[in-house]
Amino acid sequence: MSYQTGLSGLSAASTDLDVIGNNIANANTVGFKSSTAQFADMYANAVMTAANNQVGIGTRLSTVEQDFSNGTFTKTDRPLDIAINGNGFFQLSNNGALVYSRNGVFHLDKSGVIENAQGLPLMGYSPGPDGKMNTGSVGPIMVSSASLPPTATKTISAAFNLDSQDPVSTNPFNPSDPSSYSYGQPMSVYDSLGGSQSINVYFVKKATGSYDVYGTSGNPPAPVGPNPSGSMGTITFDTSGHLTSPNASALTFNIPNAADNGATTQNLTLNLTGTTQYAGKNGVTQLLPDGNSSGQLTAFSVGEDGTLTGSYSNGATLVLGQVALATFSNPNGLANMGNNLYAQTGDSGAAQVSSPGSTNHGVLLGGQTEDSNVDLTHQLVDLITAQRNYQANSQTIKTQQTVDQALINL
Template sequence: MSFGQGLSGLNASSKQLDVIGNNIANAQTVGFKAAQAQFADVYANSLNGSGAGQVGIGVKVATVAQQFTQGNISPTQNPLDIAISGPGFFRMSDNGAVSYTRNGQFHLDDNGFIVNAQGLNLTGYPVGSTGLILAGTPVPLHINTADQPPKATTEADTIINLDSRATIPTVPAFNPLDPNSYTQKTPVDIYDTLGNKHTLETFYVKTAPVPPATGVGEYDIYSTLDGVPVVTATGTPGLIGHAVFDTLGKLDPLATTPVTTPPFTFSMDIGAVTTAAGAAPQTITYSITGSTQFGAAYSLNALHQDGFTSGKLSKFNTGKDGTILGTYTNGQTAVLGQVILSNFTDPNGLQSIGDNQWVETSESGPPLAGVPSSSGLGTLTSSATEDSNTDLTGELVNMITAQRVYQANAQTIKTEDQILQTLVNLR
């Protein structure tokens, strides 16, 4: 009698319903990967070998395979939520015990480490003292929330146009307080070693030629720091150099002049500025490369300096390549770390340990770690999570089918019972 076939069918259908029920239960679990019950037929071993009339003895569940297909990406309001688009898993650490997940719901713990709901640490590459990523052995990622230290200005650059039609100032002795003693001035905000902001003003005093004469244009250039002349090697207070423009209105850096030609280097007289008390002396390199002297009104076309004041971390987000970039209140940005991903030759060989975590096995192969967007790994999206890939419509249809199969197998057992009862009642 074939009670065995029917019973195996009941067990297989029951197992399939368990898998379907688990998929449906996790339809809203972030990063969940639906599973599929896969079946195989069963035949009894025969001493005489196989034959054309061999009848199977039922069915078995060959494996329950998870389907690592991509889930939908949903935006969130948490900058630490990260979604993976494509292959790969987040690498998590529990005091050195490594596991892997697709659930990118993270937050900062009280020590500044990026962790998930179970308290596992997200791992990646840290940042060195120079601000560069230290690629090597992954470590728990830590967000440094300390204030960003200030950076003293060492370079300043301006690109201007000086009006070639301007006349030589009527007052021969330069005085920063007398507009008649200079042709034009350009202010630049700079910072000392303590992060205090100062105003560096650069004055252009035309010396030759006098319109309507033709030929080159020459300018003495002075600078003051918060109104105090800077210290230079020229011997004249505030005089940082001399600029010569050719007949095409372009700066001529090779012209022979009595004093220094651009770029200019000078010292800031920090001690003469009360707001800079305690700041260390610093030297500024000032460039006007690209400046012109055309027959047009003065214009400031570009301005740059490399210093900034201290700043507090205001926000951060994760780039497609896993780089965590922090933004500070001083307008600066800094790299805080880099998330890495791990992939496996056979993800279906991973062992699920619950809480959306998997661990490697001999079937999965060793982890292949790398930077997102490289080596076939997926990309990351900040402030987003990956939805469960459970197809509710498909699972409900599968559930109906599994229920019908279960009923059919129960019917075969019932039929076999009726046949057996007929045999028992023979006289």
């Protein structure tokens, strides 16, 4: 029996050396998870033998357990280097089948699809027409290089202070006559083609706490519509300098000369909420027209919740997709496929897919990679121990040989 016992010990020590060697070899592999060989004892005729007479016949490999705890994180500043802080695996498409990985080093292929080093597309959610994520199914995440189309300005959110000490205007409004208005402010908006249209807004004090608002557009300036005079309406203030007119948040007008460059006639709303009438200098405190010109993708980033956001040359941002993570009730039940890939099995349980940061799913760290969680110091100590175990088991066989030789020599 000593031969069998010694051989099982040699086999176990050899397996232990293999596992430890694999850990050491992958100490610099992104997303690698270290493993530990677990062994179980063996007994012959264990059921039929009295408990106090059982003699072991060696050991066998029970399981190779992986440690799925986080490794440390390394900052790379590459936008498609993504680390998972917490539970979860990236989902990748392998010829239509889903596989899983902790290695978050990705790049764009020639079509703009995000993929790993083996060319497997990263899976996630895509935005619908309303910009909301379609979480019903996952698909390859794509970064489109197409231009962001222009969006015509619809609303101008502006706030001003109008000097309460200004005199009442007595001259008819004339944009060329500064004495006919209290304050004028130029601004630019975008038309349907992304071109810039110039607008001037004028405030004409008609009585204490009351102003008529006029607008012009184009060069030379022409009154905005639909009123031929360019009048947009009247705003009023109380004795504390606060707006009291209910229409101040929705002064509507249009720019008929936007069509001169092929754009459609623009209908806009001027929101003057926050405008005050205090003693002091006339001036603008807020000027925020919406809309944008066309733009080219200049950069993109991944947020903690997996949202992939593109930044464009016109200053606009757009959500391009969202990385989805998968978790398993028993990660050690996953099958190792090599190349830092895992496959789902019956032992692992079904994948639970959700967005990063949701229940039991970790968050993402963009511009970072997760290092291997191998502790080299610990592994080198284990290597020495496994080597000594191998030597000790070989000594068991050598001793049995000596005993056998003694019997032969009788």
